[in-house]
Amino acid sequence: MTHPARFAPSRRDLLRLAALAPALALTSPLRAAAAAAAQNAGWFRFTLGEAEVTIVSDGHLTTPASLLGVNADPEAVKAFLSGHFLDTEVNYAHTNHVIVRAAGRTVLTDVGSGEKFQPTAGKLLQNLAAAGMRAQDITDVALTHAHPDHVWGALDDFDEPRIPDAIHHIGRTEHDWWMQDGLFDRVPEGMQAFVAGARNALRPMGEMDRLAFVAHGAEIAPGVTMIDTPGHTAGHMSLAVQSAGAKMLVIGDALNHGYVSAERPDWIFGFDLDGAQAVATRRRLLEMAATERMTVVGYHFPFPGVGHLVRDGAAYRFIPALWRWDQ
8 A cells, every 4th residue: 555745734733724724814805705705604405316415514624735736746736726716825625514315314424523623623513403403313324434524523522422323334444444453653643643533433433333334335225325435545435326316426535625636636635545546536436427427525625515527628627516595
């Protein structure tokens, strides 16, 4: 397994960056324009065939923008971001959780980071309530992978499941990679907190019989199938959803950025465990989504993260879905 050069920040580094982000985010004219929005969108709902899909936000995260292409010329990364009206120093990433309600089951994708990672996240449950749903309504949780923003929110401060009545489905490969003996001492210092946090979330869930191990092609609910999409982590999985002929791909972090991942699919993200494998997986998903005209949802895409992917020469483009208001 190859390990590309990558930035490995400590939790303290990430918290410090989060505190600095507002000052770095926008030039004055753009900041003034953006400030005109007086509300925060916490959820978004649409239909896919006969299924109801709700996107619920856990908030946002900030990481160094340099992580968006660690194998690329840093000036090329800055030029790309500037050309897309994005900050060249700080990556402001949304966190979009997908909830699929169909055939009497309600499936949530990932559980967020709770209050354990960055202070700008941890809003999943309050936005779930704003969408008219309860944690007790969730019958199944699909865990794409065990990075902090996807699994650290599994337990509350009393080590009780935040999603109390759900079975949490995770790939066996993903689970076993994080739980392997000696991993903490083998990873870079900045990643040791990631290992400890994953173990602290997964081990108690297993002891409470809340974990179910799945393999590629496992249908965890009618029309909801988990598929192997490794590279970002050893056992990263995405979701393929079908209902009445309509198809949706819930990407997780296999595509980490709505514009970079589509338009520069060969750029490796700094937290990708296996860069070459991540690129191959990304290109496979991009081609599948474009060919089959699937709805896609990216976890870190601009909220609500819903749209489509189309071919653009040797790469692709993400086209956000059009918001509609009820008349």
